Amino acid sequence: MTAPPHEARPPRAGRALPDTQQGMRRRNLARVMHAVSAEGSLSRAAVASRIGLTRAAVSTLVDELIRWGLLEELGPERPGRVGRPGSALAVSGRGPAGIGAEIGVDHLAVCAVDLRGEVRARAVRHGANRGRAPQVVIEELTALVSRVVAEAESAELWPAGLAVAVPGLVARDARTVVRAPNLDWHDTDLGSLLPGGWPLAVDNEANFGALAELWLGAGTPPDFLHVSAEIGIGAAVVVDGRLLRGTRGFAGELGHVPVRPDGPACACGGRGCLEQYAGEEAVLRAAGLEPREDLVDLLAERAEAGDERVRAALRDAGTALGIALTGAVNLLDPETVVLGGALAGLSPWLLPALEAELTGRTAGAACPVAVSGLGPQGPLLGAAHSVVRAVLDDPAVVAERS
Amino acid sequence: MTAPPHEARPPRAGRALPDTQQGMRRRNLARVMHAVSAEGSLSRAAVASRIGLTRAAVSTLVDELIRWGLLEELGPERPGRVGRPGSALAVSGRGPAGIGAEIGVDHLAVCAVDLRGEVRARAVRHGANRGRAPQVVIEELTALVSRVVAEAESAELWPAGLAVAVPGLVARDARTVVRAPNLDWHDTDLGSLLPGGWPLAVDNEANFGALAELWLGAGTPPDFLHVSAEIGIGAAVVVDGRLLRGTRGFAGELGHVPVRPDGPACACGGRGCLEQYAGEEAVLRAAGLEPREDLVDLLAERAEAGDERVRAALRDAGTALGIALTGAVNLLDPETVVLGGALAGLSPWLLPALEAELTGRTAGAACPVAVSGLGPQGPLLGAAHSVVRAVLDDPAVVAERS
DNA sequence: ACTAATTTGTAAACGGCCATGACGAAATAG
DNA sequence: CTATTTCGTCATGGCCGTTTACAAATTAGT
Structure with a gap:
């Protein structure tokens, strides 16, 4: 087991935040989210000492995150040590959720993961996809996505993005399947077939599997x-x-x-x-x-x-x-x-x-x-978590989306 | 691992500047240096539009860089367009210099490169090093370094760091040669043999060659x-x-x-x-x-x-x-x-x-x-330039050093 | 039980940094 | 010769984290 990081530092995201005062604030919002997420429950003072900001600064950051519904106040901590007990903060179990999908050779799977990292909804369909037209497969996948999204919404979650794991090579635009020999797909633009409205990321199942291993292993x-x-x-x-x-x-x-x-x-x-x-x-x-x-x-x-x-x-x-x-x-x-x-x-x-x-x-x-x-579950979990990580890495996006 | 922050710290440790207002300023200083360095000569307004800051902000940044001796004012630009001509800025040809050294199998080489990227001093010694004791080789190398440094200092340059290219595997501490089969060196700590006082970075010659290709190719x-x-x-x-x-x-x-x-x-x-x-x-x-x-x-x-x-x-x-x-x-x-x-x-x-x-x-x-x-010159140039890049990447360090 | 010490969370004042807007300076266009 | 354009600078203001101070809530000591 690796030693707990001295500072919960968000891995530099794909698209770096601008290097300005507002970008700095957004990065600090992210650092607060990561700190709380890593520990499950943390007081403002504990967050402050962990990420190297003052309590006052963390207070204003937390206020904002609570207002956006990303953090919630659990109430006073059990007083074990001397001094006034802190008020425990936790990542909200409501709000944004990551929708992960997997197109396997002989199955389709979709799941929703909340900001806490818990799977809140699932849907699976077995059956070979080899050689079937992308439109047909994606249609079935979209139906599964709809079911999962409906279930998530009934639990006060809203989809913050869709990530799709594919058994093949994906271009850097994160939309086009260049070659998936086991599906017989070539240069297929999934972006135009999948439901719009959310941020979309298509990637190789090996990549998502590795991310799952990194984040959950x-x-x-x-x-x-x-x-x-x-x-x-x-x-x-x-x-x-x-x-x-x-x-x-x-x-x-x-x-x-x-x-x-x-x-x-x-x-x-x-x-x-x-x-x-x-x-x-x-x-x-x-x-x-x-x-x-x-x-x-x-x-x-x-x-x-x-x-x-x-x-x-x-x-x-x-x-x-x-x-x-x-x-x-x-x-x-x-x-x-x-x-x-x-x-x-x-x-x-x-x-x-x-x-x-x-x-x-x-x-x-x-x-x-x-x-x-994680075994065969890796890619699906990695996909869903990649959306969650995107929110943790830049919590301010949810404010823009409401 | 207790390393004094001033000594023996690899110039390009990859450690990012802290995410604070002062860190932001230091990054902006670096952006100004890079912009001017990339174009050779640039007015404040041109720098501003290039790096996305306002002219006012760039003015204060440039003032500071001039005060530190990293930039110099060349005087008014030749007026070709409408409007008041800008005042050309250029990277200073005096001030910090990068000292690069190469330990080859059959030669030693040292050079000094100024912030403009120009080689300002060289020294070479031919002769096989295979099988010779590290102390003896480093002693000769140190003599070459002294000559090059003296020559650089007579041109109003001062060494900002020493980077040594070695034909072998180097540990991540950037000091220890783990294995150099062609020299018959094993687990040799060059940090204790080389002259102190400057930041030191030892690395594989292939790595420095690649950096030279990246920066100069x-x-x-x-x-x-x-x-x-x-x-x-x-x-x-x-x-x-x-x-x-x-x-x-x-x-x-x-x-x-x-x-x-x-x-x-x-x-x-x-x-x-x-x-x-x-x-x-x-x-x-x-x-x-x-x-x-x-x-x-x-x-x-x-x-x-x-x-x-x-x-x-x-x-x-x-x-x-x-x-x-x-x-x-x-x-x-x-x-x-x-x-x-x-x-x-x-x-x-x-x-x-x-x-x-x-x-x-x-x-x-x-x-x-x-x-x-670049051919065989790559490693030596890459080493010297790595020191120069470290200064361009964080110009504020020179202020701390005076 | 009561006081001292410690820790938490918040508020007000402060300082650093960049943006904004205005101004004089120095060039070109007509 | 005037209008226009661009450059560099200054004063002002806003954003953001820090500093300082203080009330609240707990433990430690008597």
Whole structure:
């Protein structure tokens, strides 16, 4: 577990606030929100000492945040120490909520998360989406969103934004799906298909999964490499608490890192890419299984049961992952590598070979490998929380929106 | 970690100015300096419109910067347009200077750069440093620094900091050389050997080379991957205009990215690392040459002359580089890849094979490869400029220092 | 039980910083 | 020669956090 930060500092948001007196005030509002959010309940004086402002300044900031409905006063604290007890502040359970959505290969999911970080509404629809037209899928997703939003509104929440996790490459405009091979989508502008009216952010599921790990994972450091696999293999690079997106938004394509330069040809144009060894198709073939919806469970079950062919397939996938990760670790020097998504569930059979490669190839300076506790829930939670974080990072936006 | 705030603090520690009114003023002072520095000469009104402040505010900022000796008034501008002509401001050619130093495998170099970015003093000593004790080498380096500082001081410059480029891995404290295989140095604390009194920053030569490319290179974008090779192969990742250093400061170890997982064993513990194919030793062996000091010139000369064995060696090195870079590009999605250091001089024979691999393996989404115009001068210039940038990024420090 | 000490939250005065608006100065346009 | 435009500066005002002071609420000590 990482030591509690001496100061609850909001990670520098995507779009920095202007460097003016008003921008300073907005950043201080954010610092108050983050401090209270991190501790759950805090007095004004405690916030002041934590973020380095005076009690008087914090008082005016808190007044404003209460007026906007982002904080609420819980009443006097239980007096344990000497002196007048403070009045406990907490992040409001009403007000803005983050709507997260996930487009999986064989399911759709939507949830609403309040400012406290609690999931307040959910909706899921199972069924394969592969090859279906984006319009149809988005229509169904929109219906789920409507249901979740209605449920949230009945709990006095209002949607502050919609974030959609997609199994594919997303352009930096956070609207266009450039390529989602497992859905057969290409250059699809989700911005025009999804309901307008709220801020919208579309991103790779690996990215949202990594953010969930950063924000919700136990002891996840601000510098790590998050690897996830559904059908393709994606990774997300988090540096200093921020996602590394790349010029075109395509960073993290671990699946196409060359593992054996003379290996089998890949659809990407290369040879011997990681996906040729650790991708779903490759593992299925090596395990001698047919494609199914609940593939991960099946693989885990067979491996558990002692199916030697399945175990060998997973072992080989782990080896390939280890080779690719050796390159990534040498290049990025992350604090840890986190296995998420489907890899989390299969980690008992992947990890030994993976770690053998990784530590064997990096003598001494090995990078620890951890398994995500969020597993397949990561992307959806990360999406919803990304909206919540946007509000915490700049609480003043809600004032403009009323 | 108890570090005195004044001494041994890395100039570009990345630590942002405090978020207060005074911090805001300091940032605005920096914006004025950057604006004037970028244009060479600018009136107060032009600065104001460029950085988004009012003329009145800029006036007071400029007054202060002139009082500190960082800006100087050149007098009225040539009136070409309507209205009263402005008074041209320029960055002062006197005052603080950045001292850059480079410890190469077969040379030492020091230079002084003024705030305008011009090199005002140099000193070089040739001779192999491999295997010599750090104390002895640093003693010689210190002598060179003294000469350069004396020359700078006679030109009314005073050293604002010392930055040292080293061919090896440097810890994040910017003082300790963890491993420099080509010097045979291990866990050497340069901070205690180098002259005190100034802020000190030790860093990898690849990092400083990348910064030089960022700051001085023609048209270098803020997101790129800089590859350099002296004996080992180092890379530096620049994201959004900032170096990615990694948790331990070891990011960019491209030389130990696996290229052929079953290839020859490497000192790092791995097999088939890039260095086994494109490192100096490997290229020498393939080319059938003996180690020499001016190896790069020799290789270029032979290749130019048509020596087929040398050309094949460089071609193979390019291929291996291309494979390793394919992985890096997939992971980081940089805007360009820049070849610097010794690779720049050999690029005519490396590039064809390198680009063939890179574009062939990344179908369509290829990443352009550029060659550094700075070549072997990069690290030294980057080091000196890093000190200058630190002053431009926070001009108020010079006021504290007098 | 009563006083002293400590801590919290708020209010008023203060100082730093930039914006606004006005003014003189120095050029061009007609 | 006048009107116009632009530059640099000054006085004023608003925003924002700090300083200082004070009442309220609790514990510690007698």
